[in-house]
Amino acid sequence: MSRIGLTLVLSLAVAVHADFPDDPKPCKYGDTECFVEFCNRLITEKATEGDDSLNLIQLDPLIVDKMVLKQGANGSPVNIDLTFTNNKLYGNKDLRFKKMRGFGKEIATKHEMVMSSKVFSLVGEYAIKGQVLVLPISGTGYSNMTLMGSDVKISFTGKPVEKNGEMYMEASDLKYTVKPKDQHFYFTNLFNGDKTLGDTMNTFLNENSAAIFSETKESIEKAFSAVYEPLITRVFSKYPYAKYFAAEESTTRTQKFSCRNWPGEQPEKNPTIKLFTAVGQRYSLQLHSTVFIMKGNYSFVLLLVVSCLAMSVNGHASDLPAGIQRCAIMDDQCVMNGVNYVLKNYAQSGIKELGLIPLDPLHITKFNIGRNPHSPVNIDLSFREVDLLGLSRVISKRVGGFTTDLSKPIEFVIEAPELSFKGPYSVDGKVLILPIVGKGRAEIVLKHCKIHSFITLRPIRKGDNQTYAEVTDIKMQVDPSHVSYKLEGLFHGQKDLSDNMHILINENWQDIFNELKPSIGEAMGLIVKSVLNKVFDKTPLEELFIV
Structure with a gap:
C-alpha cells in the first residue's frame, strides 16, 4: 500500500x-x-x-x-x-x-x-x-x-x-x-x-x-x-x-497517455481454449461463455471427438487406419470398442486424416476458473501453455442410447487411472477461510477419475433422406477418487505460508473440488456441445452410422 x-x-x-x-x-x-x-x-x-x-x-x-x-x-x-x-x-x-x-x-x-x-x-x-x-x-x-x-x-x-x-x-x-x-x-x-x-x-x-x-x-x-x-x-x-510541470507560456506539447485498456479493467468475456498439434498444423476450439473450466474434464471432450471420428467413416473404410470400423447406430458395444481402440492406438499420435490431434500430452493454451462470491472457494485461477497427460490410458466403460430416436439421451461413461495437469498458473482469491495469491508452475493430479454424462440431440432434416443432429442439452459429472495440488510460487515464494496453504488445500481436496464441480460440468457441456455440433453439422447420421 x-x-x-x-x-x-x-x-x-x-x-x-x-x-x-x-x-x-x-x-x-x-x-x-x-x-x-x-x-x-x-x-x-x-x-x-x-x-x-x-x-x-x-x-x-x-x-x-x-x-x-x-x-x-x-x-x-x-x-x-x-x-x-x-x-x-x-x-x-x-x-x-x-x-x-x-x-x-x-x-x-x-x-x-x-x-x-x-x-x-x-x-x-x-x-x-x-x-x-x-x-x-x-x-x-x-x-x-x-x-x-x-x-x-x-x-x-x-x-x-x-x-x-x-x-x-x-x-x-x-x-x-x-x-x-x-x-x-x-x-x-x-x-x-x-x-x-x-x-x-x-x-x-x-x-x-x-x-x-x-x-x-x-x-x-x-x-x-x-x-x-x-x-x-x-x-x-x-x-x-x-x-x-509544463510552463503555461511554453509551446511544448503536453505528453498525455491513455490507459483505456488498463490491465484487468475489462476481463475477457469470451475465453478461448485452443488445442494444438505437434506437427505444425493447428486446430482450434473456441469456447464463448462466462463459465470457466478446470482440468480433468478434457478427457471426456476428447472421448466424444474420438467416438465421433471413430464412427465418421462415411462408408470408406479404406481411408481410415486399420482397426476403425463403422458401427450400427444401436450397437453400443461396437461404438465403445471403437472409442477404446482409437484412444489406445492414436491418443499420442493423433489421426491426421480424421483431424484428430495428439491427445497425450494435450497442450492447452489458456483456460480460467472464475470467481464465485457465494462459494467458500472464491478464486481467479488462470493457466497458460499447460499440458494434460494421461489421456492415452482413458477407457470407455459404457456407451448407450444411440438410436434413430434422438429425443432419448445418450450416455457416456469413461474412466482414467490418472490425469495430470502441468504448467504455468496464477491465482488470486480465497480458499475456504484463507486468502490465496501466487504465480508459478502448477501440477494437479486426478486419481481414478470417472466422467459420466448424458447428451440430448434433436434432428435436423436437410435434403432427401439426410438427417443431421444438433446437441441441445448436456449434463456432465466428474468424480475423481483423489485430487492433489502442487502450486509453486504461492504467496510470492513465502515458504511457511505456502506450506500451510498446501496442507489446507490437500487435506480438504474433496471439499474444494466439490465446490468447483458445477462450473466444471457446465463448462464441459459447452465444450462438448461445440465439438459435437461441428461433427454432426458436417456429416448426416446416415453416414456416421449403419442405420
Missing part, C-alpha cells in the same frame, strides 16, 4: 529524466485529467522496476521495513500490539488512479489522490500480543494481511522548501484512508505453534474480518500515512517543483 503515494510521484516525475531540463514536461499546472492518465501509465511501466533518476523506488513489491499497529484505546474490543518487520507489499502494479486534485502553481495547499486497487497483500514477519474481541492472541512468525477491492485516498498539504534559490515541495500532514470490500488475515505460529489454537484463531479472524478491520482501521491508516509521507517528499526532492 505504501506505493500508492509513490505512484503519484511517478506520475508527476516520470517525465523528469536525467536530462530533465531539456525534456518535454508531461502536464500543465492543475491539469488533473492529464495527471490521472500519466499516473496510470506510469504504474503500468514502472511499478515493478522503479527509476533511480526520479528517486522512485520499486513499488511492487514495496519493501516495508517496519510498521507498528497499536490498537486498544477507548475500550476497543480489539486490543493488540502488532509489529510487521521485513514485509513486502504486493498489488501496486494493478493500482488505478481515479481522481486527483491540487498540484497547481501554489505549493502550500491541499493535494489529493483518489485510487482503487484490486488487491493489496502485506506479507512477511510479524509479532502480536493482546486480545481480539473475546479471545487472547499471541504469536511470532509470518503473516499475510490482504485487502480486496479497496478505495484509497491520500491527501497532504504541500510545504514549500527553498534550496539554492529554487522552491521544492515536501509533503506534510499526510492522511491515508482505505475502504476495502473484503479483507483476509493469516498468521503462522500463533500460540507458539499450537496448530489447533492457531487454526481456530485464524478462522475466527476471517469470520469476523469486517468487524476487526473496522476496529483497527484508524491504526492501519495512521501507520500507512507514516510510510507514504516520506515517499512523496523523496520524489519531489529530485527537482524544483516548477520543473514537474
